[in-house]
Amino acid sequence: MARLLTLLVLGVLALAGCDDSPAAAPAPADSWADLPEGPAPAVPYVDGRRYVTPGHTWRLPGGGRGVSGVVPYADGLLVADATYFEGTNGLALVRRGRRVDGSRCAGGTPVASPDGRYVAWVTLRCPESEDRSVGAVHRAAADGSGEVVRPIGPGVAQVVGFLGREVVHNRGFQDGAWRTGYDGAPVRIPGVDRVLDVSARGGLLVGRRGDRARLVIDARGSVRWRATTGDLSWFSPDGSSVLAVEGRRLQVLRSADGSARAGLDLPVGADPSSVVWEGERSLLVLVERSGRGAVVRLGLDGAAERATALRPVRPGRASYVLLGQ
Numbered sequence: 001m002a003r004l005l006t007l008l009v010l011g012v013l014a015l016a017g018c019d020d021s022p023a024a025a026p027a028p029a030d031s032w033a034d035l036p037e038g039p040a041p042a043v044p045y046v047d048g049r050r051y052v053t054p055g056h057t058w059r060l061p062g063g064g065r066g067v068s069g070v071v072p073y074a075d076g077l078l079v080a081d082a083t084y085f086e087g088t089n090g091l092a093l094v095r096r097g098r099r100v101d102g103s104r105c106a107g108g109t110p111v112a113s114p115d116g117r118y119v120a121w122v123t124l125r126c127p128e129s130e131d132r133s134v135g136a137v138h139r140a141a142a143d144g145s146g147e148v149v150r151p152i153g154p155g156v157a158q159v160v161g162f163l164g165r166e167v168v169h170n171r172g173f174q175d176g177a178w179r180t181g182y183d184g185a186p187v188r189i190p191g192v193d194r195v196l197d198v199s200a201r202g203g204l205l206v207g208r209r210g211d212r213a214r215l216v217i218d219a220r221g222s223v224r225w226r227a228t229t230g231d232l233s234w235f236s237p238d239g240s241s242v243l244a245v246e247g248r249r250l251q252v253l254r255s256a257d258g259s260a261r262a263g264l265d266l267p268v269g270a271d272p273s274s275v276v277w278e279g280e281r282s283l284l285v286l287v288e289r290s291g292r293g294a295v296v297r298l299g300l301d302g303a304a305e306r307a308t309a310l311r312p313v314r315p316g317r318a319s320y321v322l323l324g325q
Helices: none
Strands: 045-047 050-053 056-059 067-073 076-081 089-095 104-106 118-123 135-141 148-153 157-163 166-171 177-180 187-189 194-199 204-209 212-218 223-226 231-235 241-246 249-254 260-265 276-279 282-289 292-299 304-306 320-322
Touching: 067 118, 076 118, 104 118, 118 157, 118 166, 135 157, 135 166, 157 194, 166 194, 194 231, 204 231, 212 231, 231 276, 282 320, 292 320
Parallel strands: none
Antiparallel strands: 045 050, 045 320, 050 056, 067 076, 076 089, 089 104, 118 135, 135 148, 157 166, 166 177, 177 187, 194 204, 204 212, 212 223, 231 241, 241 249, 249 260, 276 282, 282 292, 292 304
């Protein structure tokens, strides 16, 4: 990021490494499209009909389904689409740009374990159909072998992440978060209605009660600390930080105690729900303005640049998709 032009500031202000809470950032500029283009994202993302990872590009199926999640699996890709209906969406195994097993009804997106060795996903009974299958949480090795299945009944569910070999998943929309290790009955995580993210390295989770996600808890449901403003979202890759989002304002908090590490304002046109960690010192966000979209990189050192080319935004279709951890 040393090549960033400081005259083209998006209004990002960060105080990485400082113990004091950051001051308010200046208003973001409208000229985000004029930012210099830096390196491509260092994490996987979707560009149109392409799934792009560092050093490799995969083709995705066409059509108007959209993409909400992708995980490499069984010599292909396990792809969740964005055709949401009554808490479900589609899920298919894709090879060479084509769906090879048809599309199952699923809940949310598949997830990979931090070491990449395992993949977990949910299949559900398709609503308003003749489908009489029972919903289940699946876990398998990334090569497709050793699949184990835990039935969960007819309700909706979504996988969140891994704690060791245990899979953390939510049931319903407010019906609790659960852990299953496939060697016994699932165990409910007490005290929260849902879990939004898991830090496997730190053994911590972001918990939500009601409509606010402000708790950092451990796997037993013990509250480590509470955020006072905003809503918590993603842990950083090493688990040392967690994001809090309030409107267009982001706070980077220390996972251990909730103290402020940095603060920044999102650029005009940014989608707060799209923010993901690229590394410990940079974030990525989708920005759309004047009919064009791009992925913008926000550094915790106050730098900003485009991480992709500008793309036209077509009605009902995203120019890019950032994939959550």
